[in-house]
Amino acid sequence: MKYSVFAAAILSASAAYAETPELTVYTYDSFVSDWGPGPAVEKAFEAQCGCDLKLIGAGDGAALLARVKLEGARSQADVVLGLDTNLTAAAAATGLFAEHGVQAEYSLPVAWEDAYFAPYDWGYFAFVHNADAVSVPTDFKALGASDVKIVIQDPRSSTPGLGLLMWVKAAYGDEAPAIWADLADNVVTVTKGWSEAYGLFLEGEADMVLSYTTSPAYHLIAEEDGSKAAAAFAEGHYLQVEVAGILAASDQPELAKDFMNFMVSEEFQSIIPTTNWMYPAVTPSAGLPEGFETLITPAKSLLLSADEAAALRDGALGEWLDALSQ
Amino acid sequence: MIVAALILGTLLAVALRAEAGRGFGASDWAALRFTLTQATLSAVLSVGLAIGLARALARRRFWGRSALIALLGAPFILPVIVAILGLLTVFGRAGWISQILMIFGLDPLQIYGLHGVVLAHVFFNLPLATRLILQGWQEIPAERFRLAAQVNAGPGAIWQLLEAPMLRRVVPGALAVVFAICLSSFAVALTLGGGPRATTLELAIYQAFRFDFDLGRAALLSAVQLGLTGIAGFVALRVSDKDGVGAGLDRVLRRWDGETPLARCIDLAWIGFAALFLILPLSAVVVSGLSGLVLLGASVWVAALNSVLVAGLSTVLLLSLALPMAAAVALGRSTLIEVAGILGLAASPLVIGTGLFIVIYPVADPFELALPVTALVNAVMALPFALRILVPRAREVMLRYGRLSLSLDMAGTPFLWRVFLPRMRAQIGFAAGLAAALSMGDLGVITLFADPEVATLPLQVYRLMGAYQMEAAAGAALVLLILSMGAFWILDRGGRWHAEA
Numbered sequence: 001m002k003y004s005v006f007a008a009a010i011l012s013a014s015a016a017y018a019e020t021p022e023l024t025v026y027t028y029d030s031f032v033s034d035w036g037p038g039p040a041v042e043k044a045f046e047a048q049c050g051c052d053l054k055l056i057g058a059g060d061g062a063a064l065l066a067r068v069k070l071e072g073a074r075s076q077a078d079v080v081l082g083l084d085t086n087l088t089a090a091a092a093a094t095g096l097f098a099e100h101g102v103q104a105e106y107s108l109p110v111a112w113e114d115a116y117f118a119p120y121d122w123g124y125f126a127f128v129h130n131a132d133a134v135s136v137p138t139d140f141k142a143l144g145a146s147d148v149k150i151v152i153q154d155p156r157s158s159t160p161g162l163g164l165l166m167w168v169k170a171a172y173g174d175e176a177p178a179i180w181a182d183l184a185d186n187v188v189t190v191t192k193g194w195s196e197a198y199g200l201f202l203e204g205e206a207d208m209v210l211s212y213t214t215s216p217a218y219h220l221i222a223e224e225d226g227s228k229a230a231a232a233f234a235e236g237h238y239l240q241v242e243v244a245g246i247l248a249a250s251d252q253p254e255l256a257k258d259f260m261n262f263m264v265s266e267e268f269q270s271i272i273p274t275t276n277w278m279y280p281a282v283t284p285s286a287g288l289p290e291g292f293e294t295l296i297t298p299a300k301s302l303l304l305s306a307d308e309a310a311a312l313r314d315g316a317l318g319e320w321l322d323a324l325s326q
Numbered sequence: 327m328i329v330a331a332l333i334l335g336t337l338l339a340v341a342l343r344a345e346a347g348r349g350f351g352a353s354d355w356a357a358l359r360f361t362l363t364q365a366t367l368s369a370v371l372s373v374g375l376a377i378g379l380a381r382a383l384a385r386r387r388f389w390g391r392s393a394l395i396a397l398l399g400a401p402f403i404l405p406v407i408v409a410i411l412g413l414l415t416v417f418g419r420a421g422w423i424s425q426i427l428m429i430f431g432l433d434p435l436q437i438y439g440l441h442g443v444v445l446a447h448v449f450f451n452l453p454l455a456t457r458l459i460l461q462g463w464q465e466i467p468a469e470r471f472r473l474a475a476q477v478n479a480g481p482g483a484i485w486q487l488l489e490a491p492m493l494r495r496v497v498p499g500a501l502a503v504v505f506a507i508c509l510s511s512f513a514v515a516l517t518l519g520g521g522p523r524a525t526t527l528e529l530a531i532y533q534a535f536r537f538d539f540d541l542g543r544a545a546l547l548s549a550v551q552l553g554l555t556g557i558a559g560f561v562a563l564r565v566s567d568k569d570g571v572g573a574g575l576d577r578v579l580r581r582w583d584g585e586t587p588l589a590r591c592i593d594l595a596w597i598g599f600a601a602l603f604l605i606l607p608l609s610a611v612v613v614s615g616l617s618g619l620v621l622l623g624a625s626v627w628v629a630a631l632n633s634v635l636v637a638g639l640s641t642v643l644l645l646s647l648a649l650p651m652a653a654a655v656a657l658g659r660s661t662l663i664e665v666a667g668i669l670g671l672a673a674s675p676l677v678i679g680t681g682l683f684i685v686i687y688p689v690a691d692p693f694e695l696a697l698p699v700t701a702l703v704n705a706v707m708a709l710p711f712a713l714r715i716l717v718p719r720a721r722e723v724m725l726r727y728g729r730l731s732l733s734l735d736m737a738g739t740p741f742l743w744r745v746f747l748p749r750m751r752a753q754i755g756f757a758a759g760l761a762a763a764l765s766m767g768d769l770g771v772i773t774l775f776a777d778p779e780v781a782t783l784p785l786q787v788y789r790l791m792g793a794y795q796m797e798a799a800a801g802a803a804l805v806l807l808i809l810s811m812g813a814f815w816i817l818d819r820g821g822r823w824h825a826e827a
Contacts, residue, residue, distance in 0.1 A: 030789060033789040034793075035793040035795055057789070062537065066535060066536055069539050149419070155537075184521075187521060188419065190516065190519075192517065195788065196407060196517055196791075198794075198796075199407075200517075203411065203415065204418075324523070325356075
């Protein structure tokens with residue numbers, strides 16, 4: 001008698017467990033960290049879907065894509081969240097993604113028409129400096145002409161690094177090599193990723209670092225430190241739009257679509273500004289947190305389309321290597 | 327066999343998975359040239375300085391000597407980014423030395439460039455090389471020094487008769503090890519190199535994976551790297567002298583040479599300079615981490631526990647691999663085993679990790695195997711160092727006590743238990759400590775197999791940095807430093823207990 005009750009309990013427990021569908025989302029490491037959006041997103045989504053949301057950090061944006069390619073169609077992931085527009089062409093070319101079918105009123109500075117990837121946040125790349133800096137350049141040419149020391153990231157191993165490459169290319173086109181040649185003597189060093197570069201800047205190794213216009217917001221809001229500011233450049237700033245996509249081979253397509261819709265909904269978007277420190281793709285009805293209004297808003301937003309970015313990438317990298325290897 | 331399978335097999339897995347890619351381009355040749363240049367410079371400088379330092383340490387007995395020797399293990403086991411930030415706090419443009427220079431109106435120190443890369447490599451490898459060479463000094467039995475004192479041999483004679491032959495045995499191995507480490511260095515070259523001029527092969531491999539997903543090119547570059555290390559290792563093994571210095575009776579070591587004021591001054595200068603060079607950046611890490619300690623959450627402590635577990639597993643695996651290998655080499659069975667050991671140094675963790683991932687993925691869920699796989703790969707990566715530490719000593723033991731043991735019919739297990747292992751205790755402790763510390767600081771493999779719930783401490787440091795939490799990251803790095811040093815010191819001290827160090 002006892003045993004059959006025990007067995008029945010176990011069986012029903014496992015059956016109940018098996019009924020909770022599991023949605024696996026691959027994303028980048030800073031999303032899943034305790035200070036990132038991960039925990040809040042997981043709580044909010046699990047409350048409304050009755051499922052088990054698993055967020056798995058797989059490095060950063062480019063590592064994410066490499067991981068997906070490595071796993072191929074047999075990947076256990078259902079959704080990939082954290083690619084950016086420089087990677088979407090390559091991601092779409094793998095044929096592993098399915099159309100997401102999400103419709104929303106995006107608050108992006110540019111129109112969004114990608115059927116395979118939906119944006120969840122965006123930001124402007126900018127050079128961040130100490131607010132009390134004496135001379136702050138107002139465009140790339142002024143930066144090249146000055147002796148302000150900057151630290152940047154390697155485009156081959158970092159998405160902001162690649163963003164800077166595309167920024168110069170989008171703003172200057174064929175003049176890009178000349179701009180890079182001028183910048184070569186300003187560059188203190190080139191780091192592997194954003195963390196190292198930002199760490200170096202905070203240590204005082206350079207006067208400016210390539211980061212986002214929203215970085216000062218972090219210091220202002222979380223640390224109550226108003227000492228950082230972003231430099232506004234006259235050519236405009238390049239956008240980083242972070243996107244998510246559904247994998248075609250997912251075993252939970254309906255749940256994945258639910259997640260994508262959740263992603264552009266009020267709940268998710270209101271978590272983003274103070275955890276991911278980027279602008280939300282759909283501005284929440286309560287608006288942006290206090291402190292965001294102090295951030296610079298570029299006059300012009302630059303963004304190459306996914307295909308253009310993919311086509312220009314290798315050439316731009318070659319120019320960058322030539323200029324900085326002198 | 328396992329080692330070769332792991333390294334070469336994973337390379338093969340990656341190569342087979344590759345589609346047709348670009349071949350060896352112009353930028354790759356530049357990467358190769360830079361890699362060779364900085365590796366050679368770093369190796370020569372590290373070992374050269376290490377000889378002087380080891381000599382000074384071997385001659386002197388002073389208060390805090392064993393603490394300094396234990397501290398010599400620290401820079402090597404620090405996670406690279408932590409150590410770089412520490413170095414920059416001291417030597418960087420806004421570092422302590424630059425600030426002092428600016429008070430005198432001079433320009434701040436320019437650390438970025440080839441010299442910066444070499445400086446960082448010397449910081450990492452000088453202590454390790456010193457320990458390895460100091461071990462060589464320990465090999466010389468006390469009786470020799472007694473004899474030298476009896477015939478009133480001066481420093482020159484001691485050098486010629488005792489020290490130079492010993493160095494001929496030990497230095498090529500140390501050179502090969504440091505060369506191989508610097509060959510596969512990645513973050514140092516990128517951060518301190520100052521730009522894409524300073525690209526190493528390892529970085530090219532990383533980019534081939536991440537930027538182009540060109541597995542064929544990654545495999546090719548990795549093969550080149552392995553080839554270079556193989557050549558270096560082979561040359562080193564051929565050049566080093568295999569004969570020992572003879573047996574001793576384990577008397578307490580006393581030295582009568584080097585008592586002149588000049589010798590004292592020189593030794594003091596060496597030790598003082600080295601101590602300063604090592605301690606300043608380490609203290610920078612400690613100071614910046616202290617304020618971050620209070621900010622650490624539960625996730626960091628869980629990650630710390632995971633790290634300790636993985637390190638423990640790694641160490642056990644390592645010892646079970648290394649001791650038989652060392653014994654086999656000491657018996658003169660095979661030079662191939664020694665070369666296989668050195669290969670582990672140049673194998674890129676990225677290639678091994680990816681290869682393992684490709685192999686495991688069709689068969690099992692990688693996340694479940696994350697910790698054991700990490701432990702295994704860490705063990706294999708630490709194997710070369712362990713062998714460098716264990717092999718010379720194993721050879722000595724075999725040479726001195728082999729025949730005696732045979733004549734007492736002590737072959738096999740009794741020999742192992744009563745003679746081999748006890749005599750090797752100090753080296754086993756050192757190797758185990760190094761393996762544990764290296765494993766704790768390792769970042770390479772875990773990233774492919776990681777699960778948010780199963781983070782190790784270095785991964786947690788990176789995640790914190792990526793979330794703007796620089797102070798907390800510094801705190802976590804300090805915890806990592808304490809744990810690594812703690813593990814290293816416990817194992818090392820345990821081995822050196824009552825043994826001459």
